[in-house]
Amino acid sequence: MTQIDHQLHSIGPGLAGSRVFKFIAFLYGIAAYLVFFVTILYAIGFVMGLVVPKTIDTGTDTPTAEAVIINLLLMSLFAIQHSVMARQQFKAWWTQVIPKPVERSTYVLLASLSLLLLFWQWRPLPTVIWNVANPDLAVTIVTLSLAGWVLVFTSTFIINHFELFGLHQVTNHLVGKEPTPPRFKTPLFYKFVRHPIYLGFIIAFWAAPVMTAGHLLFAAVTTIYIFVGIALEEHDLVDLFGDDYRQYKQRVSMLIPWRRSV
Numbered sequence: 001m002t003q004i005d006h007q008l009h010s011i012g013p014g015l016a017g018s019r020v021f022k023f024i025a026f027l028y029g030i031a032a033y034l035v036f037f038v039t040i041l042y043a044i045g046f047v048m049g050l051v052v053p054k055t056i057d058t059g060t061d062t063p064t065a066e067a068v069i070i071n072l073l074l075m076s077l078f079a080i081q082h083s084v085m086a087r088q089q090f091k092a093w094w095t096q097v098i099p100k101p102v103e104r105s106t107y108v109l110l111a112s113l114s115l116l117l118l119f120w121q122w123r124p125l126p127t128v129i130w131n132v133a134n135p136d137l138a139v140t141i142v143t144l145s146l147a148g149w150v151l152v153f154t155s156t157f158i159i160n161h162f163e164l165f166g167l168h169q170v171t172n173h174l175v176g177k178e179p180t181p182p183r184f185k186t187p188l189f190y191k192f193v194r195h196p197i198y199l200g201f202i203i204a205f206w207a208a209p210v211m212t213a214g215h216l217l218f219a220a221v222t223t224i225y226i227f228v229g230i231a232l233e234e235h236d237l238v239d240l241f242g243d244d245y246r247q248y249k250q251r252v253s254m255l256i257p258w259r260r261s262v
């Protein structure tokens with residue numbers, strides 16, 4: 001531990017225990033949650049091209065190669081922040097720098113900010129890859145995309161929405177409740193696939209009646225990222241839950257309900 005780490009560590013627990021800090025931490029948790037909520041609503045409009053001022057297919061005209069590089073950099077920034085900060089080793093170090101009760105809220109806030117940056121700076125690549133002309137089929141595809149978002153939201157609630165987005169931690173801290181250790185769960189959709197939230201994102205990103213090159217880039221890169229994220233997350237889940245998770249992997253498919261392996 002460096003001298004600065006040591007000083008921060010010794011300030012941390014005292015500060016985290018004070019009543020004023022608990023209240024500030026609670027407000028911070030609520031603020032981070034609200035930023036997340038606006039971001040996820042914006043994400044739906046951004047990907048589906050609905051309501052929001054700047055979508056995946058609008059923005060500054062940019063030469064193709066430059067647009068691809070900027071978009072890849074924006075997605076990499078999100079992916080690195082999101083995966084590195086989710087790892088147990090990073091959390092062990094990071095909670096010596098920031099108080100533990102606000103670790104999840106800080107993660108959620110930074111992930112939301114990097115997504116907002118992506119939405120803001122995203123460059124359109126307007127070449128049309130496919131365009132579904134049949135109106136009934138187009139409506140079916142839009143409905144499928146919405147179903148993907150519904151799957152994302154409902155899965156967060158059945159696994160523990162408020163813990164995933166940090167509110168549970170700051171509320172427990174405010175009322176002086178001990179943090180609850182993570183519990184292995186397989187409610188509802190988790191009985192059919194191990195990653196319903198990620199499956200929901202994949203459906204929402206790919207189900208587009210009009211697929212532009214920009215949208216395709218976004219869907220392809222995020223899908224690859226989801227597979228990498230799953231490998232990292234499952235490594236941690238095996239460490240955390242041991243045989244329970246190993247047996248779950250044998251029993252339940254990763255993303256496709258009727259396939260054992262994927």
Ligand SMILES: C[S@@+](CC[C@H](N)C(=O)[O-])C[C@H]1O[C@@H](n2cnc3c(N)ncnc32)[C@H](O)[C@@H]1O
Pocket residue numbers: 155159164182183184185186190194195196197198199233237
């Ligand atoms: C963003 S959620 C994604 C959950 C899951 N991968 C999905 O797609 O539905 C990530 C968090 O869920 C937790 N998690 C994933 N599967 C779990 C399970 N079966 N039981 C308890 N926690 C789980 C992970 O430890 C991680 O903190």
